[in-house]
Amino acid sequence: MVDLSQELFGTTFQNPVLLASGTCGYGEEYSDLIAVDELGGIVTKAVTPERRLGNPPTRISETPAGMINAIGLANVGLDGFKREKLPWIREHLSRAKVLVNVAGRSVEDFVGVVEGLEDEDGFLGYEINVSCPNVEGGTMFGTDELSLAQLVAALRRATRRPLVVKLTPNVAEIGNFARICEENGADGLSTINTFPGMLIDVETRRPVIGNVTGGISGPAIKPMGVFATWKATSRVEIPIIGIGGICNARDALEYILAGASLVQIGTAMFADPFTAPDTIRGLREICERQGVTRAADLVGALEVR
Amino acid sequence: MIRSWSPVVARERVAEETFWLEFDAPEIAEQAAPGQFVMVGFGASSWGTPFLPRPNSVAAAPDGRVGLLIRVYGAGSRRISELALGERVLLLGPLGTRFELGDARNVLCIAGGVGLAPFLLLPRWLDRQGREANLRLLYGERVGAVVFNPEKIQEIAGIEADIWTEDGSRGSRGTVLDGTGLDGADLVLSCGPTAMLKAVRSLARTAGVPCQLAVEEHMACGMGTCIGCAIPTIDPETGEDVYSLVCTEGPVFAAERLRW
Ligand SMILES: Cc1cc2nc3c(=O)[nH]c(=O)nc-3n(C[C@H](O)[C@H](O)[C@H](O)COP(=O)(O)OP(=O)(O)OC[C@H]3O[C@@H](n4cnc5c(N)ncnc54)[C@H](O)[C@@H]3O)c2cc1C
Ligand SMILES: Cc1cc2nc3c(=O)[nH]c(=O)nc-3n(C[C@H](O)[C@H](O)[C@H](O)COP(=O)(O)O)c2cc1C
DSSP states (O other): OOBOOEEETTEEESSSEEEOTTSSTTSGGGTTTSOGGGSSEEEOSOBOSSOBOOOOSOOEEEETTEEEEOOOOOBOHHHHIIIIIHHHHHHHOSSSEEEEEEOOSSHHHHHHHHHHHTTOOSOOEEEEEOOSBOTTTSSBGGGOHHHHHHHHHHHHHHOOSOEEEEEOSOSSOHHHHHHHHHHTTOSEEEEOOOEEEEOEETTTTEESSTTSEEEEESGGGHHHHHHHHHHHHTTOSSOEEEESSOOSHHHHHHHHHHTOSEEEEOTHHHHOTTHHHHHHHHHHHHHHHHTOSBGGGGTTOOOOO | OEEEEEEEEEEEEEETTEEEEEEEOHHHHHHOOTTOEEEEEOOSSOOSSOSSOEEEEOOBOOTTEEEEEEEOOSHHHHHHHTOOTTOEEEEEEEESOOOOOTTOSEEEEEEEGGGGHHHHHHHHHHHHHTOOOEEEEEEEESSGGGOOOHHHHHHHHSOOEEEEETTSSSSEESOGGGGOOOTTOSEEEEESOHHHHHHHHHHHHHHTOOEEEEOOOOOSSSSSSSOOSEEEEEOTTTOOEEEEETTTTOSEEEGGGBOO
16 A cells, blocks of 8 residues: 655645646635545635736637646635635545645735735645735846745744745746745745746737736646756755646656655646546556555655766 | 546538537536537647647537537647547536526527537527527628538538628628628527627617627636636626636626627
8 A cells, every 4th residue: 555645844645746726726616526635735826915807818828738828816815715715625625735825916915815814724824926026126026036035034924834935937046046935934845836938829910818928837847847846955955846747647756756745736637637636546556566655755766876 | 517538429521621520428418508618628648739628619419429510720629620530539518608598589699600509509409498489590601611511500400590601602692790680589699700799799789689699718727727718897796897707607698798
């Protein structure tokens, strides 16, 4: 019998497979099709202080081996999340762990969401989406070392729950950003968010995406996600959640071998909602075949030479 | 909502760049209503094109089969149109909202291009529900070469289509709107290119006839998780400008809700 569980953030994940933010709604959306509570967990759509309507169409399109999206963080907002979404999560997810993805445009936005959720139960902790523009600084939190440090430190003061920072790959040296998060009190990291990209309709000579630019996800970004995960784990002690293009157990294992304790599946769930349960089953099969009894032993087991 | 790997059991080229495909998918066929769609995909492990599934309206549901009318547009629809008999695709559905007939007696259906698909399902679906209504179907295409054969329409849907082409090479010359005296219709349903839907909406509005439109937008999941297929709408309760998801709140919308 293979043990797929992972101990981290002071709790046990029954297996390492989570659904990525923005690709699983708030869990309920998939509950018709898959047993969401059998997963390692889910990460909610980003929650911002106020409800956000999001970007104008077109918001998504297919790109080679993946997709581009510019949803614009459309979400129900903090109050909407507490009123409309959290009750379902609380009632239906007891074994799958829930991270609430938090987004904002200022440190106050992020802290406001976290403080607004502190007294609620039904979720484990936060995943902080720093791929948002900082209205004060102009750059993204996740690409500016100083604003990232200030943000993480402020959030650390605001919560004792697990605080996971989701890094953008759009930086020269992701290890530096990983270090900054750890030094300022983050409990874990998620690598990676989407890559910035564009898609142009050559007939109309216009961008396909209403927002002009968007984020690229899916199998196309998997090698870069594995690389970012590997770079980040070499610089920090805190656990890492590997994300980007995972379509099956072999993909998930690449991230785990590179150092990820958990993984998240996003875009591939659109291609087939069974991807996550199939990945869990596949991990078990590969471990059995390789004579591995505890999947946790594979974390960072990459042999470079 | 059903997820099933379903084999192609019939495939026919029915006009230029236009194909009729049937899949063996009894549960979806049983549940699907006119206006609803299925996502047609190839699973997550093949990351050739298409990687994402493609939305397509359920156009028929005979004997446990799901019939789709596919027009080749880009790489994804081409791949679907080229499926071989017996080849399996991942179907997810039925998804979305359907046309609501209420107690309408005279229903005018206006189809542009493959917007014909939901209206092929409508007549037999009404029969199955034991519901009677007088249906009139106007079907327009730009050119004759892409017109879906009227005998095949008759065979699939048991209804006669009033065909219009802009070049006049099949049916009457002009657009479907040239054929639209709303004469006696107490409900207008339409599906097709946005420009046509807008024109249908203003006609219906002028005549004071209720109107429902089936719209399209790019989709990834088809079930409300990606929030990708949002279109600008008006919130019917508050009158606010909002966005609605074509996959779960549509594809069929009351015409007055659309903010074009
Ligand atoms: C509810 C609904 C029902 C539909 N029913 C039918 C039908 O019965 N028959 C039919 O032939 N077509 C139908 N379509 C349109 C069909 O989904 C598109 O033609 C198809 O997705 C185009 O994909 P592609 O790879 O061939 O084109 P590409 O342009 O190469 O596709 C690139 C990306 O754009 C998206 N895309 C491009 N055009 C559309 C469009 N018009 N609608 C949605 N996504 C688009 C694709 O899904 C893909 O992600 C329907 C669309 C919707 C939303
Ligand atoms: C449609 C869509 C919406 C997303 N929304 C969010 C979001 O709200 N917050 C966030 O941190 N990441 C968001 N992401 C990024 C994913 O969580 C993930 O990091 C990325 O897509 C790479 O993983 P994948 O290749 O498995 O999809 C979104 C991705 C997609 C495709």
